[in-house]
Amino acid sequence: MSTVETAPQSASKEFHRLSFTGRAGEYFGIWIVNILLTIITLGIYSAWAKVRRNRYFYGNTVLLGRAFDYHAKGKQIFIGRLIVFGYLVVYNVLLAVFPIAGIVLAVVILFFFPWLIMRGLRFSARVTSYRNIRFDFVGKMGGAFVAFMAGPVIAVLSLGILMPLASRWMYRYIGNNLRYGGRPFATDPRLGYIYKTWLFSALIVILGLLVIGAVVIANLSLLMALADGTATVAPELQASLFLLGVVGYIAVFLSFGIAALFYRAGVRNIAWSATAFDGRHALRSDLPRMGYVWVAVSNVLVTIVTLGLMRPWAAVRMARYVNVHTAVRFDGDVGEIFASVAQEGSAVGAEFMDFEGFDFGF
Amino acid sequence: MPAHLVERQDRIVAVAGEGGDVLAEGAFATLDIAPRVGSIPRRIQFADGALFETTDNDAIDRLLRAQGRKRAGFVHDLERFHPRLLIFAAAVFLLSGLVYRFALPVLVEIAVAVTPPVVPKLMSAGTMETLDRSVLSKTDLDESRTAVIAEGFARIAAQSDRGAAGYTLNFRKGGLIGPNAFALPDGTLIVTDELVDLADGDTEMLVAILAHEIGHVELEHSLRQVYRAAGMAGLIMLIAGDVGDGVEDLLVQGGGLVALSYSRTAEAAADRYSVELMDKAGYDPLAIARFFEIVETKLGDTSGTTILSTHPGTPERRKAIAAYAAQLREDDTAN
Numbered sequence: 001m002s003t004v005e006t007a008p009q010s011a012s013k014e015f016h017r018l019s020f021t022g023r024a025g026e027y028f029g030i031w032i033v034n035i036l037l038t039i040i041t042l043g044i045y046s047a048w049a050k051v052r053r054n055r056y057f058y059g060n061t062v063l064l065g066r067a068f069d070y071h072a073k074g075k076q077i078f079i080g081r082l083i084v085f086g087y088l089v090v091y092n093v094l095l096a097v098f099p100i101a102g103i104v105l106a107v108v109i110l111f112f113f114p115w116l117i118m119r120g121l122r123f124s125a126r127v128t129s130y131r132n133i134r135f136d137f138v139g140k141m142g143g144a145f146v147a148f149m150a151g152p153v154i155a156v157l158s159l160g161i162l163m164p165l166a167s168r169w170m171y172r173y174i175g176n177n178l179r180y181g182g183r184p185f186a187t188d189p190r191l192g193y194i195y196k197t198w199l200f201s202a203l204i205v206i207l208g209l210l211v212i213g214a215v216v217i218a219n220l221s222l223l224m225a226l227a228d229g230t231a232t233v234a235p236e237l238q239a240s241l242f243l244l245g246v247v248g249y250i251a252v253f254l255s256f257g258i259a260a261l262f263y264r265a266g267v268r269n270i271a272w273s274a275t276a277f278d279g280r281h282a283l284r285s286d287l288p289r290m291g292y293v294w295v296a297v298s299n300v301l302v303t304i305v306t307l308g309l310m311r312p313w314a315a316v317r318m319a320r321y322v323n324v325h326t327a328v329r330f331d332g333d334v335g336e337i338f339a340s341v342a343q344e345g346s347a348v349g350a351e352f353m354d355f356e357g358f359d360f361g362f
Numbered sequence: 363m364p365a366h367l368v369e370r371q372d373r374i375v376a377v378a379g380e381g382g383d384v385l386a387e388g389a390f391a392t393l394d395i396a397p398r399v400g401s402i403p404r405r406i407q408f409a410d411g412a413l414f415e416t417t418d419n420d421a422i423d424r425l426l427r428a429q430g431r432k433r434a435g436f437v438h439d440l441e442r443f444h445p446r447l448l449i450f451a452a453a454v455f456l457l458s459g460l461v462y463r464f465a466l467p468v469l470v471e472i473a474v475a476v477t478p479p480v481v482p483k484l485m486s487a488g489t490m491e492t493l494d495r496s497v498l499s500k501t502d503l504d505e506s507r508t509a510v511i512a513e514g515f516a517r518i519a520a521q522s523d524r525g526a527a528g529y530t531l532n533f534r535k536g537g538l539i540g541p542n543a544f545a546l547p548d549g550t551l552i553v554t555d556e557l558v559d560l561a562d563g564d565t566e567m568l569v570a571i572l573a574h575e576i577g578h579v580e581l582e583h584s585l586r587q588v589y590r591a592a593g594m595a596g597l598i599m600l601i602a603g604d605v606g607d608g609v610e611d612l613l614v615q616g617g618g619l620v621a622l623s624y625s626r627t628a629e630a631a632a633d634r635y636s637v638e639l640m641d642k643a644g645y646d647p648l649a650i651a652r653f654f655e656i657v658e659t660k661l662g663d664t665s666g667t668t669i670l671s672t673h674p675g676t677p678e679r680r681k682a683i684a685a686y687a688a689q690l691r692e693d694d695t696a697n
Contacts, residue, residue, distance in 0.1 A: 026400045029441035032450045038601050039457045049603050052399050059402025067403055095478040132413040257611065300608035314606060
């Protein structure tokens, strides 16, 4: 039996940062072999590939000198994927044979997706451990429906204005249902803070649209003439018009993309920093938004320019960046805290493993 | 706590420090030894839940081999940083090319075959709504003008496989997209005011363009194109495992863009369809060639086909149509 000990107050008041010890060269081998075997086995190996990739990333995520661990088995994930695939086949066959069933099946899907997301989150949590103690997820289907279906829908319908509300629902659903060794995490990100970071992203989008609007207006006379069919356009001018279209598309994509990245980093900082484990150990995320956007955008560019070959480097770079900007502050002596969690909580054991693994939902 | 793993008789024993107390033990067969991945700590789980962790991966591999597990660490050996990886990378590029060339078209055909008819309907309704909200606006054409075009359209639609009921014709002001006509997979056709103006009263030519669009619908080009784009994105994500959020977004967005355009073979097929349909309806089968003439003279497109463009160069298309019409006539006389 463990007794509640009074923790020495001065023991550890500072934040302990995560680190990432993976190396791009090492990951490259894992990554390329994953791809090769996935193609050769007609996609079947992808389930096992995912396990190796996640084990590499979890196993190199280090807090206080100890790494996280990923326990899923390729077979579980494969079975999970087979079930989903089977469902889709049945769904399509039914839809083709009895078109009326479409309405009924649409309702079923409405329940199926939240269930799948909930099970996916639970699976991901249960196959994750730290110091031989597992995480767990106790969220329900209704919460998944609100967080992952209702939220995105109202965000889109309101042209992004209600996005912060949706983000809050999602983080609350995940953060308040996560368990480590049976003890709860709790989070309540303030809506006001999320709106502050959202406003910045909204400005980026508006700025991007203004730039495109200005370009269009500058070329308006030309476009009008074209639309009337009165102007004859020289081939070289046509090429420049084509270029204009491409540039416009890229500008839209970039402004939305960058705004989304800023927002993602901002919300992550707010939500993680509003999270506590077991009511007293504080989590923190302090991603510099500018730096995060730079890492993400340059990663995409480098990946594309090298035809994907530098993707392992990009993945390792991002993991390192995110990890060093994530920290935990333990209230009390770290060794005692983990000892008491280990005694009460569930250690790693097979009884928690689901037969099938739905690896979707993230 | 620091510990060592030692072998005593048939059992594997974890002892505290150097030869201290026994912390956990078990027969080799009862241990759960995680496969080696990179240089992350290796886990050895005892049946009672105790966990032994070590970074000395080589020692664990020696233990596994000594116990007769010859294939232990096979995948890891492949993954090791070694010049061999260059060959793997080359093989991946080669195989990806094969997948693109052979597997993707098969997947697309299967997907088209199993798609219930409600899917293109939903897809089209969504696209129409987006278009109406973004670029298109209400037509400015006289009703007398649209009625004439609609009448010609009904004549060719009746000759198509789906029949006149399978198609609806919409007139819209094109705005930014200018003179254009396009078809949605459920048989919704849209023709812009600008195109009608460009035709300058040549209704037959407009009908020929619509016949070309009907061709796209009958041959299920846009559904194929959507599946192609989706299949590409899906295959890349499945095969590469993690491509990163940014690249994923690019794939999805870029896929949407690609889905809006048809391939060159699809355009040529739709051209031929127009010739056939116009012929059946008693129109001039070569009417669509007049449109290409206008495009050439008014818009100055005299370029040949390039790899970059999805549309065959207009002069080339004109020639192909003439050849096809001649061939059709020959077949008719032969019968």
